[in-house]
Structure formats: C-alpha cells, structure tokens
Amino acid sequence: MSRRFIRVRPPLRQRLRPGRLPFRPRRRRGGKLRLLIGAAIALFAIVSFFGSRQYNPVTGEKQFVALAPHQEIALGLQAAPQMIRQHGGLDPGDQRQRLVDAVGMRLVERSAAARTEWQYEFHLLADTQTINAFALPGGQCFITAALFDRLETEGQLAGVLGHEIGHVVARHGAQKMAKSKLTQGLTGAVLVATDSAESTLLTQMIAQMVNMKYGRDDELQSDELGVRFMADAGYDPRAMLAVMRILAEASSGSRPPEFFSTHPNPDNRLARIERAIGEVFPGGVPAGLEP
Numbered sequence: 001m002s003r004r005f006i007r008v009r010p011p012l013r014q015r016l017r018p019g020r021l022p023f024r025p026r027r028r029r030g031g032k033l034r035l036l037i038g039a040a041i042a043l044f045a046i047v048s049f050f051g052s053r054q055y056n057p058v059t060g061e062k063q064f065v066a067l068a069p070h071q072e073i074a075l076g077l078q079a080a081p082q083m084i085r086q087h088g089g090l091d092p093g094d095q096r097q098r099l100v101d102a103v104g105m106r107l108v109e110r111s112a113a114a115r116t117e118w119q120y121e122f123h124l125l126a127d128t129q130t131i132n133a134f135a136l137p138g139g140q141c142f143i144t145a146a147l148f149d150r151l152e153t154e155g156q157l158a159g160v161l162g163h164e165i166g167h168v169v170a171r172h173g174a175q176k177m178a179k180s181k182l183t184q185g186l187t188g189a190v191l192v193a194t195d196s197a198e199s200t201l202l203t204q205m206i207a208q209m210v211n212m213k214y215g216r217d218d219e220l221q222s223d224e225l226g227v228r229f230m231a232d233a234g235y236d237p238r239a240m241l242a243v244m245r246i247l248a249e250a251s252s253g254s255r256p257p258e259f260f261s262t263h264p265n266p267d268n269r270l271a272r273i274e275r276a277i278g279e280v281f282p283g284g285v286p287a288g289l290e291p
C-alpha cells in the first residue's frame with residue numbers, strides 16, 4: 001500500500017488555516033462580509049422583536065412576545081418535569097392536589113382566563129422547605145407544600161394561584177423571552193462580526209425560563225389580575241392580603257420564603273392590592289364570598 005493512502009489528513013480547521021490556503025486570503029473583504037452578516041442579524045433581531053407586537057385582550061396591552069401561543073404552551077410543558085424534579089417531585093397527598101386543582105380551575109373557568117387559549121395545570125410540589133409558587137409560560141402553575149401548608153383558607157390558596165394565573169395570562173414569560181431574544185440577537189450579531197458565533201439560543205432560553213424572575217411591575221400586575229380573577233370566581237380578594245401577611249411572617253423565620261426572592265416585595269404591594277380590591281368592588285367587598 002502506498003504511503004499516500006494511509007496518510008492521516010489534518011483536521012479541517014488546520015487545512016483551512018490561512019498559511020495553508022493556496023491563495024492569499026483577502027482579509028479586508030472577509031471582515032467586511034462578517035460586518036454585513038452581523039448587521040443583517042442585528043436587523044433581523046430588531047425587526048422580529050418589533051414585528052412580534054400582539055394585543056392582549058385580558059390586560060388590554062399591546063405587548064412584544066417572541067412565541068406563538070402553541071410554542072409557549074410547548075415550552076412550558078417541556079420545562080415542567082424539570083421544575084417538578086427540582087422540588088422533590090409531586091406532593092403524594094391526593095386530596096391536597098385535588099384541592100389545588102379545584103381552586104385553580106374554579107379561578108380559570110369563572111374569570112377572563114377562561115377566554116384564553118392557555119392550557120392550565122396546577123401542581124402541588126412535595127418540597128416542604130421552599131416557600132414558593134411560580135408559573136411557566138403557557139399555563140403550568142406550581143405551589144410548594146411548604147407554602148400550601150401555611151395557608152389557612154381556600155381563598156388564600158386562590159390568592160396564590162390567581163397571582164400565578166396572572167403571570168400566564170399577561171404572558172410575562174414570553175415577553176421576557178422576547179426581550180432576551182432581542183438581546184441575544186444583538187449579541188449574536190456582535191459575535192458574528194468578530195467571527196466566533198455559536199448558537200445555543202434555545203438552550204439559553206429554556207435555562208432562563210426555568211430560573212425565571214419577573215420584574216416588580218410584572219408582580220404588581222399579577223397581584224391585580226389575581227384580585228380580579230378571585231372576585232370573578234367568588235373568592236374574597238382580601239385573602240390576597242392575608243397571603244402577603246403569611247409570607248411576611250414566614251420571612252422572619254430561619255428560612256425566608258423563596259417567594260420573596262422570585263417575587264420582589266415592594267413596600268407599596270399591599271397598598272396596590274387594596275386599591276385593586278377597591279376598583280373591583282367600589283362599594284366595598286360584598287358579603288358571602290369564599291374567604
């Protein structure tokens with residue numbers, strides 16, 4: 001066998017090293033091309049961000065969202081098992097889980113949330129250490145056993161779940177992703193322009209979604225939506241104030257609620273909830289609502 005058949009070829013990158021190319025690389029032209037591609041990617045990121053404007057009939061806002069509703073639902077479903085694993089699985093108590101389902105579905109079915117296309121599911125997590133509740137885009141809502149066990153009434157559970165349904169309906173996750181997609185598009189453009197682009201966009205987006213933290217305005221809006229949904233479903237919205245009190249009391253313990261790190265706690269949060277209740281019931285909260 002002649003030697004040239006067994007010769008191992010050097011890796012592609014080495015073979016394409018400028019020194020090995022049969023012609024002189026035209027570096028200035030390549031740099032210009034990269035700049036053009038970078039500019040095109042930046043333009044695409046900006047155009048797709050501002051082209052993604054959609055009207056939200058529940059909040060009455062025009063918002064920038066990166067995903068179609070079916071994609072949003074699919075991403076939430078995809079991330080849900082990871083969230084469940086992170087919190088020690090689902091709570092084994094069938095009756096407790098049924099109560100979470102019943103309260104969640106009552107809120108959805110009797111409020112404006114019923115007219116949305118989200119696929120709501122409510123999960124009671126086995127975690128007895130972390131006091132928290134959260135929602136993924138598309139309708140997956142979670143509450144930990146640690147928070148569930150501190151609640152005293154069905155109305156308080158409705159307060160927690162109503163707040164999370166608020167995040168879903170207001171599409172806070174998708175809006176956050178649209179913003180980070182714009183940022184990443186622009187970062188990607190810079191990387192291409194400097195010749196080292198690598199696309200891990202979807203991985204990054206999912207990772208971000210799993211550790212999602214919303215801004216202060218998103219939290220206040222979810223409180224207000226939660227109050228609306230509670231009132232529509234026949235729950236006394238003042239139970240939302242009790243939830244805040246329970247969380248504040250728990251925060252003086254050895255392990256403060258995770259809820260306060262994922263949910264910033266501005267001083268005026270209670271006042272804003274009271275104002276929202278006043279807007280829903282201008283003549284005062286009627287008697288006979290579920291406390």
Ligand SMILES: [Zn+2]
Nearest residue numbers: 167219222263
């Ligand atoms: Zn929240």
